[in-house]
Amino acid sequence: MKIQLSKIISTKNYTETVEAWIDMDEIKLKGVSYPIRKKDKFPVILKNEGKNVISIAFDTEVILAIPCDRCLSEVLYSVDIDFCQEVDFSNPSEEEDILSCIEDKVLDLDALIFDEVVPQLPSKVLCREDCKGLCPVCGTNLNEKECGCDRTVADPRMAAIQDIFKNFKEV
Numbered sequence: 001m002k003i004q005l006s007k008i009i010s011t012k013n014y015t016e017t018v019e020a021w022i023d024m025d026e027i028k029l030k031g032v033s034y035p036i037r038k039k040d041k042f043p044v045i046l047k048n049e050g051k052n053v054i055s056i057a058f059d060t061e062v063i064l065a066i067p068c069d070r071c072l073s074e075v076l077y078s079v080d081i082d083f084c085q086e087v088d089f090s091n092p093s094e095e096e097d098i099l100s101c102i103e104d105k106v107l108d109l110d111a112l113i114f115d116e117v118v119p120q121l122p123s124k125v126l127c128r129e130d131c132k133g134l135c136p137v138c139g140t141n142l143n144e145k146e147c148g149c150d151r152t153v154a155d156p157r158m159a160a161i162q163d164i165f166k167n168f169k170e171v
Contacts, residue, residue, distance in 0.1 A: 003107040008046045008054050009089060015047040020058065024110050027064060027117055034121075037076060038063035044109070052090040056098070056107070058083050062117060066125045070133035071141050075125050081116045 001023050008014055022039040042060040049055050059082045065074045087098055101111040132142035137149035154162065 001109040003044065003046070003109055005046065005054065005102065005105045005107055008048050009052060009105060011048055012050075013048060015045065018044045018046065020044045020109055022060075022062065022110060022113055024114070027114060027121075029118060029121070034064045034066055036062055037065050049086055053086055053088045055086045056083065057085075060113075062113065064117075064121075066122075068127040068131060069124050070131040071127060071143055072134065073127045073141070073143070075127050077122065077125060079117050079120045081113065083112070083116060 001020050003018055003020065008016055019041055020043070021041045022036065025036055027034045027036065039062055040060065042058055044056065044058040047055045047057075059080075062079045062081065064077050064079065066077045067073070068075050085098055087102070097115065098112065101108045101115065127143070134140065135142055135147045135149050135151065137151060138147050140147040140149075
């Protein structure tokens with residue numbers, strides 16, 4: 001969603017509340033797509049704080065679908081965004097982060113939401129603490145059923161001894 005800021009910047013002591021929403025359907029990061037499962041409308045409060053200074057404030061929740069790191073099942077992850085920041089258009093060097101979301105006095109709310117969500121993404125997500133993951137042989141989700149595959153991993157340091165046992169094995 002794009003929000004026009006011209007009137008807020010030019011009108012002294014002006015406050016406007018805009019009903020906003022997120023236009024994005026997913027967060028894309030490093031080639032991975034995280035679908036947005038819940039995004040509600042929320043108010044954005046825009047206020048003229050003085051000469052070329054405005055404040056932007058909003059509070060919303062975004063629920064993303066993130067795959068479990070072990071079994072790839074979808075895990076719903078909630079990100080709370082509580083944003084309140086002043087933007088000084090006469091001194092752009094201080095506010096470079098938010099100014100990247102403003103072009104020609106138009107605020108790109110989706111870009112701002114993206115910038116707020118990404119730092120809050122977890123490095124690892126599990127569907128549950130005792131997640132068993134996927135079978136490395138057949139790919140079955142071991143949380144749902146046992147596949148019966150032989151998943152024993154042989155120690156490569158013992159390969160020579162195992163070969164000796166195979167040669168002398170009784171049939």
